Amino acid sequence: MNALVQSNNPRAAWGAKAPGGAGRLMATGQSVDQVMVEERAASFAKRSLKSSAKLTGLKLVVSMTDLTTLEGKDTPGKVAYLCRKALRPADPRHEVPPCGAVCVFPNMVRCARRFLGEGSPVKIASVATGFPSGQYPLRTRLEEVRRAQGDGADEIDMVINRNAFLTGDHALVFDEIAAVKAACGAAHLKVILETGELVTYDNVRLASGIAMEAGADFIKTSTGKVQPAATMPVTLVMLEAIRDFFFQTGIRIGMKPAGGIRTSKQALAYLVMVKETLGDDWLTPERFRFGASTLLNDVLMQIARAIDGRYQGADYFSLP
Amino acid sequence: MKTKRIVVKAAQASPSRPVVPLKERRLNFGNRWDYAPAPETFDYVKLEPRQGLFIDGQFVAPSGGKYFDTINPATEEKLTEIALGGERDVDLAVKSARQAYEGSWGKLSGRERGKYLYRIARLIQEQSRELAVLETMDGGKPIKETRDIDLPLVAAHFFYHAGWADKLQYAFPGRTPRPLGVVGQIIPWNFPLLMAAWKIAPALACGNTVVIKPSKTTSVTLLRLAAIFQKAGLPDGVVNVVTGVGETGTAIVKHPDVNKIAFTGSTEIGKQLAQLVAGTGKRLTLELGGKAANIVFDDAPLDQAIEGIIAGIYFNQGHVCCAGSRLLVQENVFPVVVRKLRDRLQTLRLGNPLDKNTDIGAINNRPQLEKIRELVKCGVAEGAELVQSRCPLPERGFWYPPTFLTGVTASHRVAQEEIFGPVLAVMTFRTPEEAIERANNTPYGLSAGVWTDKGSKIFKLVSQLRAGVVWANTFNKFDPTSPFGGYKESGFGREGGLQGLMHYTQ
Numbered sequence: 001m002n003a004l005v006q007s008n009n010p011r012a013a014w015g016a017k018a019p020g021g022a023g024r025l026m027a028t029g030q031s032v033d034q035v036m037v038e039e040r041a042a043s044f045a046k047r048s049l050k051s052s053a054k055l056t057g058l059k060l061v062v063s064m065t066d067l068t069t070l071e072g073k074d075t076p077g078k079v080a081y082l083c084r085k086a087l088r089p090a091d092p093r094h095e096v097p098p099c100g101a102v103c104v105f106p107n108m109v110r111c112a113r114r115f116l117g118e119g120s121p122v123k124i125a126s127v128a129t130g131f132p133s134g135q136y137p138l139r140t141r142l143e144e145v146r147r148a149q150g151d152g153a154d155e156i157d158m159v160i161n162r163n164a165f166l167t168g169d170h171a172l173v174f175d176e177i178a179a180v181k182a183a184c185g186a187a188h189l190k191v192i193l194e195t196g197e198l199v200t201y202d203n204v205r206l207a208s209g210i211a212m213e214a215g216a217d218f219i220k221t222s223t224g225k226v227q228p229a230a231t232m233p234v235t236l237v238m239l240e241a242i243r244d245f246f247f248q249t250g251i252r253i254g255m256k257p258a259g260g261i262r263t264s265k266q267a268l269a270y271l272v273m274v275k276e277t278l279g280d281d282w283l284t285p286e287r288f289r290f291g292a293s294t295l296l297n298d299v300l301m302q303i304a305r306a307i308d309g310r311y312q313g314a315d316y317f318s319l320p
Numbered sequence: 321m322k323t324k325r326i327v328v329k330a331a332q333a334s335p336s337r338p339v340v341p342l343k344e345r346r347l348n349f350g351n352r353w354d355y356a357p358a359p360e361t362f363d364y365v366k367l368e369p370r371q372g373l374f375i376d377g378q379f380v381a382p383s384g385g386k387y388f389d390t391i392n393p394a395t396e397e398k399l400t401e402i403a404l405g406g407e408r409d410v411d412l413a414v415k416s417a418r419q420a421y422e423g424s425w426g427k428l429s430g431r432e433r434g435k436y437l438y439r440i441a442r443l444i445q446e447q448s449r450e451l452a453v454l455e456t457m458d459g460g461k462p463i464k465e466t467r468d469i470d471l472p473l474v475a476a477h478f479f480y481h482a483g484w485a486d487k488l489q490y491a492f493p494g495r496t497p498r499p500l501g502v503v504g505q506i507i508p509w510n511f512p513l514l515m516a517a518w519k520i521a522p523a524l525a526c527g528n529t530v531v532i533k534p535s536k537t538t539s540v541t542l543l544r545l546a547a548i549f550q551k552a553g554l555p556d557g558v559v560n561v562v563t564g565v566g567e568t569g570t571a572i573v574k575h576p577d578v579n580k581i582a583f584t585g586s587t588e589i590g591k592q593l594a595q596l597v598a599g600t601g602k603r604l605t606l607e608l609g610g611k612a613a614n615i616v617f618d619d620a621p622l623d624q625a626i627e628g629i630i631a632g633i634y635f636n637q638g639h640v641c642c643a644g645s646r647l648l649v650q651e652n653v654f655p656v657v658v659r660k661l662r663d664r665l666q667t668l669r670l671g672n673p674l675d676k677n678t679d680i681g682a683i684n685n686r687p688q689l690e691k692i693r694e695l696v697k698c699g700v701a702e703g704a705e706l707v708q709s710r711c712p713l714p715e716r717g718f719w720y721p722p723t724f725l726t727g728v729t730a731s732h733r734v735a736q737e738e739i740f741g742p743v744l745a746v747m748t749f750r751t752p753e754e755a756i757e758r759a760n761n762t763p764y765g766l767s768a769g770v771w772t773d774k775g776s777k778i779f780k781l782v783s784q785l786r787a788g789v790v791w792a793n794t795f796n797k798f799d800p801t802s803p804f805g806g807y808k809e810s811g812f813g814r815e816g817g818l819q820g821l822m823h824y825t826q
Contacts, residue, residue, distance in 0.1 A: 030619075030620070030621055030623070031619070031773045032623070032624065033621035033624040033625075033773075033793050035793070035794065036621070036624035036627055036628060036793065036794060037621075037623070037624055039627070040624070046464065046468075046676075047355060047676075048358035048676040049355060049356070049358070050355075050356045050357070053355045053356040054356075057353060186335075189336075215337075217336045217337060246340070246345065247659070249333075250339040250340040250342065251333060251338070251339055251340070252337075252340070253337075271353065275349075275353060276349075276667045278347060279347040279350070280348045280349065280351075280352035280353075281347070281348050283352045283353050
């Protein structure tokens, strides 16, 4: 099973038009059964989280949040709000950790770095590679990556070439990811599969395998610009791919569901899924992130409720 | 194909992707973030210190005046006392059932019978949380299962059969179905309420009356169901509940005025009942033991197959006659399947059955626990390798950790005998033909499972597996519309669906 990674020519496994896909079997291991995977995913949401488990879980969620703004109307002012919120999400009395990262467009990376300063506990993630469609020349996509990294991005969230993936040119998908990884330099690479456009779980599993083989540090569900975005079953399929990849290669890949996770309850169900699929080593912002913007204040509201024993109105929580 | 150097580099480990050496690659299911206890409340559930028999619409004391204790297997604490029904009580119950059959119930139209069944189904739904809590306390099953599986299915069976009550004349073309009369029913302890529903609902839908006996260790919820019958205004004597022990059941089977016996339980007892019934003209259906093969091919969706294996054997602590207790894995995926199974075992939460996060509850009774222990010990002595969850077991109560045995061959006892506990025997095969042969190589034939991504393979296997139910890419799924029953020593007759209905008519 290790042959693929140890080979000098990993692309061979994704042979452009290779029939049947020996490479596919090696990297992803298997197909996915829709009924059972959806049933299993639903079972995690049935865990009942009370008192201390809930509070600890919610704080973990905050530390795993990539606080995101990805709008054409983003300005330095908006990014400043976002950065301050990520650094100090709540009243210090509640002992809430800072968010994992802020996630912005490449043009906003410099602003973010200015507001966060060097050595900030909050990382800067920048989407790149013609986000969200990826329908741009590779040359300019790579240039975006280099620029964002040069401007101070710690993490690059790239999108895969869905055009190539859906037309069966998996080798091209692989090569482009590898090229982006090389362009990332020291920055970590998150690879967005845009699962809403891949449609089937088999596709999600296959794309996860390609991304991990090609050098991803994280695999990520969605841009947030396509519906459906992150779902529990899709995330489970990706977590299972990460699990198999770990046993095959010894490399621990991170996971980031993004888009559509808006409530504390949803976020805790995702955490349960991570805990029971990959275990403790993934229950850390190093290996698990939520891409979200509205989620944070709902979590903070629940934290305040858990500590103070009552709910506060939305106006008591600062907007990011 | 020309590959850029850059690609080769990227696919290797990078500073951000350190490689864990082969020997240290394991998942760590620890307590970095643990769930706090989340017990279901039960203080609203009232239980009288003594439970009578339910005969002729009334709760009455047993004629022998004797009672026995029923305990909570998770704590060994006494829950209440159950009446010990004897021959005399059985006779009263059968007389009452006969009277109801000749009188009130027998004269009702199908439509009217259906109304009662609908009413009962709705009352079960209304009281389902209370019933689920009681089922969990009396039987040791996790509340997650009683709440989400047992009780919804119990109601579904009454709803389904309520629908048939006024449509029986269309059920079997060319025949005019008539009821049988008084039906004696004996049910086991693994799904007390669900088995009662499987038996009572079709019997009443077809116009029969019932004398039913629950297992000694699980009488409480059936008596609660009897109270629901009272509440629904079901005419007196239509259903009679005689609690007790083995002899109580024998008395029902031997009673001359019973027209049919329906039994769910062990093959051993089933055989004895068949002998008792032989030559009496009574009809008989038996739903007995099993040793189902769960067959996993190399092209299966493995991660989902693991869920199916888990659901197949650890559902209800493995106290399931159709449990997938023999896992047949294709040799080339055996190491992967065992590794995944080992990891999955660690995430099963064993403990207080009333905790909403509990996956594995208590073993129903001490003799069963001892039987499980003995068989596993025997498996290990015969050379099988033991894999068990490292979960701590509570000090009091009857507990057995989720377990599987590898290196099992067809001649091991653990591969042949029904363990009826959370113990899986893992075996391998090479070809589909061998899988079929091995799967059928058992005196039982209740259920089987097939895991493959190929539809053609599923059809091929399904036609050759001698099992009453074959699940494809799933396991332990039940539905009132689907007939359930066995081949060979797993019994005869079907329950559920049209086929099940047929056995309650002539």
